[in-house]
Amino acid sequence: MSQAxxxxxxxxxxxxxxxxxxxxxxxxxxxxVNLMLDKMTGKSRGFAFVEFATPEEAQKAIDQxxxxxxxxxxxxxxxxxxxxxxxxxxxxxxxxxxxxxxERRERYDRDDRGxxxxxxxERRERY
Numbered sequence: 679m680s681q682a683x684x685x686x687x688x689x690x691x692x693x694x695x696x697x698x699x700x701x702x703x704x705x706x707x708x709x710x711v712n713l714m715l716d717k718m719t720g721k722s723r724g725f726a727f728v729e730f731a732t733p734e735e736a737q738k739a740i741d742q743x744x745x746x747x748x749x750x751x752x753x754x755x756x757x758x759x760x761x762x763x764x765x766x767x768x769x770x771x772x773x774x775x776x777x778x779x780x781e782r783r784e785r786y787d788r789d790d791r792g793x794x795x796x797x798x799x800e801r802r803e804r805y
Contacts, residue, residue, distance in 0.1 A: 680758075681733035682709075684740065687725040687754035689713075695726070697749070702728050705742055706735025727758055 686698065695711045702708050713726040730736040736757065744755040 682736045683758040685758040690749040705739035707731040
């Protein structure tokens with residue numbers, strides 16, 4: 679992972695990529711801004727990654743901007759760490775494995791398994 683790539687956290691949910699580009703440009707040449715968005719809503723998740731041209735400019739941004747007020751919030755600015763490996767998540771409702779696939783299971787009387795209860799009027803249990 680590049681020492682020129684920074685993690686920026688505790689952002690206002692109204693912050694846009696252009697806002698970050700302009701704000702971080704005071705520390706050096708910003709190559710890219712990647713604001714993390716929620717997959718379902720498309721709204722900001724409150725953090726982003728900012729990449730500088732050099733590690734020196736990135737360090738300058740950390741020194742100048744970490745724990746400073748930006749759009750009403752004290753932001754966190756650190757060198758970005760590599761993404762940690764996580765176990766695969768269980769998925770529900772569709773495809774491959776896991777429950778919730780929409781199949782309807784037939785219900786069978788326990789008597790249908792071969793035992794003969796005769797005509798004793800007993801209640802049949804379902805499972």
